[in-house]
Amino acid sequence: MNSICDMLGIKYPIFQGAMAWISNHAIAAAVSEAGGLGIIAAGNAPADWLRKEIRACKEKTDKPFGVNVMLLSPYADEVARVVAEEGVKVVTTGAGNPGKYMELWKSKDMKVIPVVPSVAIAKRMEKGGADAVVAEGCESGGHIGELTTMVLVPQVAGAVNIPVIAAGGIADGRGFAAAMMLGAKGVQIGTRFLVAEECTVHEAYKERVLKATDIDTVVTGRSTGHPVRGLKNQLTRSFLQKEKEGATVDELEKLGAGALYKSAIEGDIMNGSVMSGQIAGLITKRQSAEEIIQELMKELKEVTAEKVQYITQNM
Numbered sequence: 001m002n003s004i005c006d007m008l009g010i011k012y013p014i015f016q017g018a019m020a021w022i023s024n025h026a027i028a029a030a031v032s033e034a035g036g037l038g039i040i041a042a043g044n045a046p047a048d049w050l051r052k053e054i055r056a057c058k059e060k061t062d063k064p065f066g067v068n069v070m071l072l073s074p075y076a077d078e079v080a081r082v083v084a085e086e087g088v089k090v091v092t093t094g095a096g097n098p099g100k101y102m103e104l105w106k107s108k109d110m111k112v113i114p115v116v117p118s119v120a121i122a123k124r125m126e127k128g129g130a131d132a133v134v135a136e137g138c139e140s141g142g143h144i145g146e147l148t149t150m151v152l153v154p155q156v157a158g159a160v161n162i163p164v165i166a167a168g169g170i171a172d173g174r175g176f177a178a179a180m181m182l183g184a185k186g187v188q189i190g191t192r193f194l195v196a197e198e199c200t201v202h203e204a205y206k207e208r209v210l211k212a213t214d215i216d217t218v219v220t221g222r223s224t225g226h227p228v229r230g231l232k233n234q235l236t237r238s239f240l241q242k243e244k245e246g247a248t249v250d251e252l253e254k255l256g257a258g259a260l261y262k263s264a265i266e267g268d269i270m271n272g273s274v275m276s277g278q279i280a281g282l283i284t285k286r287q288s289a290e291e292i293i294q295e296l297m298k299e300l301k302e303v304t305a306e307k308v309q310y311i312t313q314n315m
C-alpha cells in the first residue's frame with residue numbers, strides 16, 4: 001500500500017486542497033467518501049463555524065478527513081483546540097509554524113501535515129514532528145511561494161524522510177504520474193475540485209474556471225510579501241496598477257480584504273479574487289468528486305504503463 005494511504009487510512013493518495021471560504025464539509029465529505037482525503041479549510045473563520053462543519057462532515061462520511069488551519073487567523077488558537085476536541089484525524093497547516101500546537105495534536109494521535117514552499121521549511125517541519133509535508137509549487141491557486149512544483153518536489157523529497165505530497169499544477173493523470181516520479185507519495189489538488197459538483201463555490205466562479213486558458217492567471221501582491229495567484233479581472237488590474245504606483249502595504253491589503261468572499265460566495269468575479277491555479281486551462285468539465293478521483297487513478301495507471309513501455313522499447 002502507498003505509505004501515505006497507510007498512514008492516513010485512505011484509499012487513494014489524493015488530497016483535496018483546502019480552499020478558504022470554499023472547501024466546507026460538502027466537498028470534503030464527498031472527496032473522503034470517494035477514497036481521497038477531503039479537507040475543510042478553516043481560513044479566517046471562527047471556531048464555532050468550524051465545529052459545525054466538522055460535525056456535518058462526520059454526518060456524511062465515516063472516512064478520515066482533514067482540517068486546514070491557517071496559522072495567521074485571529075482564531076488560530078481556538079481552531080487548533082477544536083480540531084483536537086472533535087477528533088479530526090489529519091490537520092494541514094499554512095502560513096507559519098504549527099510548533100505551538102504540536103504537543104496537543106500529537107497527544108490526540110493526529111497526523112500533522114504542513115504545507116511548505118521550500119526545502120528549509122520542510123526540514124524545519126520534519127524536525128518539529130510533522131508526519132508528512134505538502135510541497136506546494138507556485139503554479140497553485142491562492143497564496144504561493146517562489147518555486148515551481150517541478151523543482152520543489154524532488155528537492156524536498158531528497159531532503160526529508162517523511163512522505164511528500166506534491167501540490168500545484170496537478171489536474172490529471174499525467175501531472176499525478178509526474179509528481180510521483182519526482183518523489184511524491186501523493187498529490188494535493190485544489191483548482192480541479194473547484195468545479196466538482198459537490199463544491200459549493202458560486203456558479204459564476206465555476207464558469208470562470210471552466211473558461212480559463214493557460215495564460216489567464218496572474219500573481220498580485222508580490223510587493224506586500226504575500227503573493228496570490230488568481231484569474232485576471234478588474235481586481236487584479238487595479239491591484240497591479242496600484243503596486244506599480246508604489247501603494248503602501250496597508251492600501252493594498254485593504255483592496256484585497258474580503259475579495260475571496262466577494263467572488264466565492266457573492267459571485268462577483270470581476271471585483272472579487274478568483275483564486276485559481278495555472279492548470280485551470282486544462283479543466284473543462286464538471287464532474288462529481290468520485291468521478292474526478294476515479295478518472296485521476298485510471299489515467300495515472302494508463303500513463304505510467306504507456307511511458308514504461310515507451311522507455312523500455314525505445315531507450
Ligand SMILES: Cc1cc2nc3c(=O)[nH]c(=O)nc-3n(C[C@H](O)[C@H](O)[C@H](O)COP(=O)(O)O)c2cc1C
Nearest residue numbers: 017018019020094140141142168169190191275277
Ligand atoms: C480558491 C483557493 C483557495 C485556497 N485556500 C487555501 C487555504 O485556505 N489554505 C491552504 O493551505 N491552501 C489554500 N489553497 C491552496 C490549495 O489548498 C492547494 O494546495 C492548491 O490549490 C494546489 O494547486 P492547484 O490549484 O494547482 O491544484 C487555495 C487554493 C485555491 C485555488
